[in-house]
Amino acid sequence: MSFSLNDFYRPGGTRFRLYAQSPVLPDFSEPEIVWVSSPAGSLGPGPSDFRMFAVQPIDKKPYGDDAQSPYRGPREAPAMPGHGGHFDHIAPGDPAYPCVHMFGSVRRVLDVWETYLGGPVHWHFNITHPRLELIAHVPWDNAHFGWGFMECGEGADDKGVQRPFALNFDILAHETGHGMIFSIVGMPTPETLTTSYRGFHESASDCVAMISALHFDRFVDHVLRVCQGNLYVENEMNRIGELSKTRQIRKASNALKLSDVISVDTPSKDVTGKQVHQLGQPHTGAIFDIMVEFYLDRLVSSRVVSREMADHQREAARQGRADKADCGRFADAFAREPEVFRHALCDARDMLGLRLAETWRRLTPHDFVFGKEIATLLKVDAELSGNRHRQMILDCFEWREISISLSR
Ligand SMILES: [Zn+2]
Incomplete structure (x- = not known):
């Protein structure tokens, strides 16, 4: 059911070297070869195309008012395309690599x-800016997406x-998520x-980052290996925007x-940026829980995990003790059938991604309330798979105290 972007685009796409996660993390210290959809030979210096272009300014302040x-x-x-129009000849250490990595990741x-x-995705700003400008570095401890641009600073490990x-990659994907949500919703x-x-x-935007990272083969393998098949256990997938092994910007499994x-x-005018990020956290947690439920459902359907084992792990996670729960039986099952677990995670990723994308397409940004979003997600899910997941989705939001009322 799941799909591989590298398989899709290997025949005619463009190669880049991308880090699936921050290179600070030992398992991700080397970038991997990725094929993107841009037809080989179609990208210009920068890289650039008709939708976006990467720039490394000299002595520029962050965009402001x-x-x-x-x-x-x-x-x-600018970074120049290599033989065949690919960009994987530009590696870390090359001064043009940040532009290449930013363009390839977006x-x-x-x-x-x-x-x-x-x-x-048609950029919401294309009435004035036909292309997205990607600024690879400015001296600033943040990153942001604004009208016609995305701009990156840096953070201390x-x-x-x-x-x-x-x-x-997480930070780039999160910022791209903002641009996509403005453009779609x-x-x-x-x-x-x-x-x-x-x-x-x-x-x-955090969900965009989490699901996008799961399209790196190495990332999927790493996540499953670290948690031995039990996604409730602390792992890279539920830490978003990692700056080191112990620090991340947010957690999906909160x-x-x-x-x-x-x-x-x-x-809305009285809420600070920090409060807005916190407000998103219970919602991200609910979406993460839904993905884990899809995953457990696939595992139970494949008979590698029993319903009782899945229920036990869910209950432990809700009591905030997933790490301490008896994970042995999960680990045994994973050791026996790692490929089944891998397929289950990729299926869950795509089941969730498909439902979120279609939900966003149907939402309006005006007078937004979570209840309307949940009602839309339930409708989309029912169109795709009947009422099989309805109660589970409602339970995930209810546990987070996110109202399904259409007026709040
Ligand atoms: Zn953000």
Whole structure:
């Protein structure tokens, strides 16, 4: 049921070397070869194409109120395509690599979601900016997506070494997620912007990052090996935007409920960026739980895990003790049938990705409430697989105290 983007695009696409996760992590210190959908030979210097272009400015401040994309100042020499139009000849250490990694990663994320959507994402800013500008580095401890651009700074790892965000796939995918949600769901007006929509935006962008990373073969293998098939156990998949082995920007498998974060009734103009990120966390947790349920369902259907084992692990996770629970039987099953677990995870990834993409396509950004989103997700899921998952989805949101009311 699941699909491989590398298999899709190996015959005619363009090769890049991408890090599946931050290169700070030992298992991801080397980038892997990835094929993206751009036809071989179609990409220009930068890299660039008709939808986006990468730039490494010299001495540029982050975009703010006083400066708008595109950047017109001095810049480093662009990355040039190699033999056959590929970019995998540009490796870490080459000054042009951050531009190549940023372009390839954003293209890869678009490939993932355009497959789920069944067509291209049209940038919401294309009325004034036909192409997305990718700024690989500015001296700043953040990254952001704005009108016509995405721009990366850097963050310190455990040892205080500054690591460029342009080499962090999670961060690039999260920012691409913001651009996609604005383009697919839309831009509210100041009058119709709700606090819930801001929280949803952050959560959806984290989900984009998590599902996109699961399209790297090495990442899927790593996640399953580390948790021995039990996704509730701490692993790279549920840590988003990792800066080191112990620090990440957010966790998908968190235990937060809506009552732990700022009220959705707070006026959107009064909510800080940090509060918005926290508000997205229970929602991300619910979506993560749904994916794990899809995964467990596939494992139980394949008879490698019993229903009772799946129920036991779920209960342990909800009590916040997944790490301490008896994982032995899961580990034994994984050791016997690793390929079945791999297929189950890829199936769960694509089941969730397909449902989220179709849900986003049907949502409006105006007067957004979580209840409307959940109702839409339930409708999409029912169209794809009947009522089989309905109660499970409702339970995942209910446990997070996320209301299914259509008015809040
Ligand atoms: Zn964000």
